[in-house]
Amino acid sequence: MNVKTLCLGFLTTREATGYEIKKEFEEGFFSHFIEASYGSIYPALNQLATQGLVTVREEEQAGKPDKKVYAVTDAGRDVLGKWLSVVPARDKYKSEFLFEMFLQQYLAPHHVVTAVETQLAHLRTDLDNIRMCREKCVDPAMMAGGPDFVLGYGESVLTAAVSYLEGKLVELGVPQAPRAAAE
Amino acid sequence: MNVKTLCLGFLTTREATGYEIKKEFEEGFFSHFIEASYGSIYPALNQLATQGLVTVREEEQAGKPDKKVYAVTDAGRDVLGKWLSVVPARDKYKSEFLFEMFLQQYLAPHHVVTAVETQLAHLRTDLDNIRMCREKCVDPAMMAGGPDFVLGYGESVLTAAVSYLEGKLVELGVPQAPRAAAE
DNA sequence: TGATGCATGTAATCCGTTACATGATTCA
DNA sequence: TGAATCATGTAACGGATTACATGCATCA
Numbered sequence: 001m002n003v004k005t006l007c008l009g010f011l012t013t014r015e016a017t018g019y020e021i022k023k024e025f026e027e028g029f030f031s032h033f034i035e036a037s038y039g040s041i042y043p044a045l046n047q048l049a050t051q052g053l054v055t056v057r058e059e060e061q062a063g064k065p066d067k068k069v070y071a072v073t074d075a076g077r078d079v080l081g082k083w084l085s086v087v088p089a090r091d092k093y094k095s096e097f098l099f100e101m102f103l104q105q106y107l108a109p110h111h112v113v114t115a116v117e118t119q120l121a122h123l124r125t126d127l128d129n130i131r132m133c134r135e136k137c138v139d140p141a142m143m144a145g146g147p148d149f150v151l152g153y154g155e156s157v158l159t160a161a162v163s164y165l166e167g168k169l170v171e172l173g174v175p176q177a178p179r180a181a182a183e
Numbered sequence: 184m185n186v187k188t189l190c191l192g193f194l195t196t197r198e199a200t201g202y203e204i205k206k207e208f209e210e211g212f213f214s215h216f217i218e219a220s221y222g223s224i225y226p227a228l229n230q231l232a233t234q235g236l237v238t239v240r241e242e243e244q245a246g247k248p249d250k251k252v253y254a255v256t257d258a259g260r261d262v263l264g265k266w267l268s269v270v271p272a273r274d275k276y277k278s279e280f281l282f283e284m285f286l287q288q289y290l291a292p293h294h295v296v297t298a299v300e301t302q303l304a305h306l307r308t309d310l311d312n313i314r315m316c317r318e319k320c321v322d323p324a325m326m327a328g329g330p331d332f333v334l335g336y337g338e339s340v341l342t343a344a345v346s347y348l349e350g351k352l353v354e355l356g357v358p359q360a361p362r363a364a365a366e
Numbered sequence: 367t368g369a370t371g372c373a374t375g376t377a378a379t380c381c382g383t384t385a386c387a388t389g390a391t392t393c394a
Numbered sequence: 395t396g397a398a399t400c401a402t403g404t405a406a407c408g409g410a411t412t413a414c415a416t417g418c419a420t421c422a
Contacts, residue, residue: 001277001279001282002381002382003381003382006282009282009285009286012286012289017400017401017402018401018402018403019400019401019402030282030285032276033276033277033278033281033282034277034278034282035275035277035382036382037382037383037384038383038401038402038403039382039383039384039385039403039404039405040381040382040383042402042403042404043403043404046403061400061401063390063391063392063400064390064391064399064400064401065388065389065390065400065401065402066401066402067400067401067402068401068402077289080286080289081289081290084283084286084289084290085290085291085294087294087297087298087301088278088279088280088282088283088298088301088302089279090305091276091277091278091279091280091302091305092218092275092276092277092278093215093216093274093275093276093277094184094216094217094218094274094275094276095216095217095271095274095275096184096271096272096274097271097274098216098333098336098337099184099189099192099213099216099217099271100267100271101329101332101333101336102192102213102329102330102332102333103192103195103263103267103329104328104329104332105328105329106195106260106263106264106267107264107267107268108268111268111270114270115270115271118270118271119271119274122273122274145287145288146284146285146286146287146288147285149284149285149287149351150281150284150285152347153281153284153344153347153348154281156343156344156346156347157340157343157344157347159343160339160340160342160343161336161339161340163339164335164336164339164340165336168332185409185410186409186410200372200373200374201373201374201375202372202373202374218410219410220410220411220412221373221374221375221411222375222376222377222410222411222412222413223409223410223411225374225375225376226375226376229375244372244373246372246418246419246420247371247372247373247418247419248372248373248374248416248417248418249373249374250372250373250374251373251374
């Protein structure tokens with residue numbers, strides 16, 4: 001899935017600037033299954049505009065740099081339907097963490113613990129993020145279908161991973177800091 | 184994590200040819216969190232040999248092409264320890280499936296079902312694979328530590344994903360084919 | 367007879383990341 | 395004063411995939 005499709009898909013939810021799209025991809029809803037940098041987002045947006053799949057509106061801002069707000073066109077929505085109508089490629093999952101755990105006999109014991117704790121921290125961040133997305137969205141109708149499905153998927157997978165690692169830490173004899181409940 | 188590290192790490196478990204490494208990465212134990220193609224494996228192996236981190240032994244075979252069997256050296260084991268001693272980079276997960284599900288309003292309903300079923304099939308393949316790795320290994324001592332940890336992680340995560348999608352299929356009103364229990 | 371498995375390797379190409387350039391404002 | 399946020403963009407670079415080349419044996 002190339003960055004053009006990703007941007008076009010995002011723009012069906014709301015109009016946005018390249019800067020905002022990047023933020024959403026790395027902090028928001030999409031962060032745990034999408035990645036893209038400025039170096040790929042800005043060119044992609046320009047191409048989409050050239051092809052008439054999105055419109056651009058330049059806005060001046062007091063005290064801030066000018067920005068370019070992109071919005072999807074009807075042609076863009078049509079094309080997106082076509083781009084999405086292929087059965088998706090298999091998920092790609094790469095984990096240096098698991099590779100290191102596999103070879104843990106080559107690592108110092110404290111390093112193993114650090115790695116597990118770091119992984120756990122990442123997973124919890126993602127989980128909190130997903131839960132925040134759920135709460136932030138007051139109107140349940142807006143979440144129906146797609147977003148709800150994706151959030152639920154992420155939540156169940158991440159929860160399983162967290163439980164597993166918590167259990168392993170206990171086995172390793174690491175004292176568990178009691179976690180504050182999400183407010 | 185570059186392909187050189189991956190190959191070197193694999194070779195600590197047993198000696199192997201480039202061809203076998205590729206197979207293990209795509210079918211075996213590592214398949215669900217590692218990827219590498221011939222185009223990256225063969226050059227990596229050559230570099231490792233040049234650096235003295237692995238040895239090469241050429242074997243002629245009757246009726247089959249000659250093969251080059253690689254084995255890790257002591258120097259290789261040392262270097263691997265160093266390469267692994269950095270806290271691993273964050274897992275990378277890219278899912279076209281989730282992106283499509285997010286935008287499912289742009290898809291035909293039957294396409295959504297197909298995508299979920301395909302995803303489910305992939306996940307079940309991986310799960311069966313993990314369970315086979317467990318069974319295949321008669322000697323539990325060989326699995327202790329690293330391998331067992333990784334297998335357990337994969338199993339819990341994949342099981343959660345499968346349950347979630349099975350539930351969703353029921354919601355979508357798709358009749359469930361009873362699955363044969365793994366023999 | 368044609369596909370598949372075994373087996374190694376290279377060259378072209380692609381896609382994306384990293385790093386850099388620019389610059390005003392706000393917060394500590 | 396220095397860092398962070400907002401904001402857009404390009405050029406160089408890197409790393410890996412894809413496709414290609416070769417060739418014998420086996421199985422359907």
